Amino acid sequence: MKKYSKKILLISPLFPTKSQSLTLTSTTMALPLLLFLLLLLSPFRNVVGVGINYGTLGNNLPSPKKVAQLLQSTLIDKVKIYDTDPEILQAFANTGIDLIVAVENYNVANISTDTSSADEWLSTRVLPFIPATSIVAIAVGNEYLTTEKLDPKALVQAMQNLHAALLKRGLERKIKVSTPHSMAVLAASFPPSASTFATDLAPTMSSILGFLADTGTPFMINAYPYFAYRGNPSTVDMEYALLGNASGVNDPKGFVYTNMLDAQIDSVRSAINALGFGKGSIEITVSESGWPSKGEPGDMAATPANAKTYNTRLIQRAQSSKGTPMRPKDKIDIFVFALFNENKKEGDVTERNFGIFNGDGSKVYEVDLSCQFCSNGGSFEKMSSGAARGPSVWCVAKPHADEKVLQTVLDFCCGAGGVDCRETYKSGDCFEPEKLHAHASYAMNAYYQMHGRNYWNCDFKGTGLVTFSDPSKFIDFVMARAGILSSDSESRDVVDSSFVPFLCI
Numbered sequence: 001m002k003k004y005s006k007k008i009l010l011i012s013p014l015f016p017t018k019s020q021s022l023t024l025t026s027t028t029m030a031l032p033l034l035l036f037l038l039l040l041l042s043p044f045r046n047v048v049g050v051g052i053n054y055g056t057l058g059n060n061l062p063s064p065k066k067v068a069q070l071l072q073s074t075l076i077d078k079v080k081i082y083d084t085d086p087e088i089l090q091a092f093a094n095t096g097i098d099l100i101v102a103v104e105n106y107n108v109a110n111i112s113t114d115t116s117s118a119d120e121w122l123s124t125r126v127l128p129f130i131p132a133t134s135i136v137a138i139a140v141g142n143e144y145l146t147t148e149k150l151d152p153k154a155l156v157q158a159m160q161n162l163h164a165a166l167l168k169r170g171l172e173r174k175i176k177v178s179t180p181h182s183m184a185v186l187a188a189s190f191p192p193s194a195s196t197f198a199t200d201l202a203p204t205m206s207s208i209l210g211f212l213a214d215t216g217t218p219f220m221i222n223a224y225p226y227f228a229y230r231g232n233p234s235t236v237d238m239e240y241a242l243l244g245n246a247s248g249v250n251d252p253k254g255f256v257y258t259n260m261l262d263a264q265i266d267s268v269r270s271a272i273n274a275l276g277f278g279k280g281s282i283e284i285t286v287s288e289s290g291w292p293s294k295g296e297p298g299d300m301a302a303t304p305a306n307a308k309t310y311n312t313r314l315i316q317r318a319q320s321s322k323g324t325p326m327r328p329k330d331k332i333d334i335f336v337f338a339l340f341n342e343n344k345k346e347g348d349v350t351e352r353n354f355g356i357f358n359g360d361g362s363k364v365y366e367v368d369l370s371c372q373f374c375s376n377g378g379s380f381e382k383m384s385s386g387a388a389r390g391p392s393v394w395c396v397a398k399p400h401a402d403e404k405v406l407q408t409v410l411d412f413c414c415g416a417g418g419v420d421c422r423e424t425y426k427s428g429d430c431f432e433p434e435k436l437h438a439h440a441s442y443a444m445n446a447y448y449q450m451h452g453r454n455y456w457n458c459d460f461k462g463t464g465l466v467t468f469s470d471p472s473k474f475i476d477f478v479m480a481r482a483g484i485l486s487s488d489s490e491s492r493d494v495v496d497s498s499f500v501p502f503l504c505i
Helices: 027-041 064-072 086-091 105-112 115-125 152-168 199-215 225-231 260-277 304-319 403-414 436-450 475-482 489-497
Strands: 050-053 076-080 098-103 134-140 176-178 180-182 186-188 219-222 284-289 334-336 394-397 464-467
Touching: 050 304, 064 086, 086 098, 098 105, 105 115, 105 152, 115 152, 134 152, 152 176, 152 199, 176 199, 186 260, 199 219, 199 260, 219 260, 225 260, 260 284, 304 334, 394 436, 403 436, 436 464
Parallel strands: 050 076, 050 334, 076 098, 098 134, 134 176, 180 219, 219 284, 284 334
Antiparallel strands: 394 464
């Protein structure tokens, strides 16, 4: 699911390779080349992102477009949703954020009937949005095996049918198929080294694990130390549950656990091993983990302070690229639960209070989601004020770029490049100004954001320019570089208009 160190080779002869990009020697290329080198030396290239769960069971939540803008201002680079809401999928187009979409529990049985049902679901729910929206996985159901009155066999068959539909379309490497489980699939979780799956679920788990091993897909687990602590407050140490017990808990086989989450992950690992998949390459992804900021009366654990402590440490854990005592070299992707408090979610008070943000975009408690190269330094204001902004590294068309080349660039980005350029159509928000430089800047920046913001993704045969400054405030500097006088109002309008479109992304 990761994309941080992926190297992209552009096959089209229009765009130079990495080595070719470094041969630019003209005076007019001095500034972009300097910026390119700064990008190469920057720690931004090695930032490890974090995943988050985006639920929508609330009547006070911001629009998906505002949510996408907010997350572009953070270190969040993976989002898991619980359906295939088309408004959400459209909002995350061209953002460079990976999405995991879901088949709802009630729809699993239908997809399990035959491959044509799975193909129809894929064709209507996913295919219209790729590649502009980076959909990297499909979660089939959620805690399906521990939900009453659902057929376990249907889950396995639905996963197989969806994979077959992806395989037919050549998408099986880009989009993986898995299913998130609750910790209740285990017979017991302590000690971690002795953990096994529940006896009645073992046959189904064997089939799922075989599928995951064959397709190179992670096993997804929803792990919540909070619930373990709430159920046993007299025996579970609070700091251990909050990921902060330095003294450690000993496993009979010699493993030492300084936090409960690692112990839960290794419990799942032991259960996988017990079914004969210990020598395989099945990775584990923590598809949900979080801590509520509010609970029922008398719940002393569900507080903003504890939620802040847990999620701060969880984010640090996600960024550490560290494994667990049982598998120290494994990298474990983690998805924080959750982005928002959801005021219409069923269940007790805690279920509606796992969010880091309130519906207006203000933080429930202070958690650092900033990244070094985010706009506003990663700080937040209420989204209702329109303050949410995207990333602060852009790719734009040079003011004097050859228009024939720019048209070719625009055609590539909006075609084979996978950029969704509908915002630049007559009905789109970015149609005005109706100028080639403006539309090309929109498409070039979207392509650049999609492909990891590598300097070679903003070359476009010498027509692209990378900038760390808000382009709407960068005009005078660019005009000076281009030899355009500030008093030349006509030229200024042309230059200024080339930067307007991607401010509306």
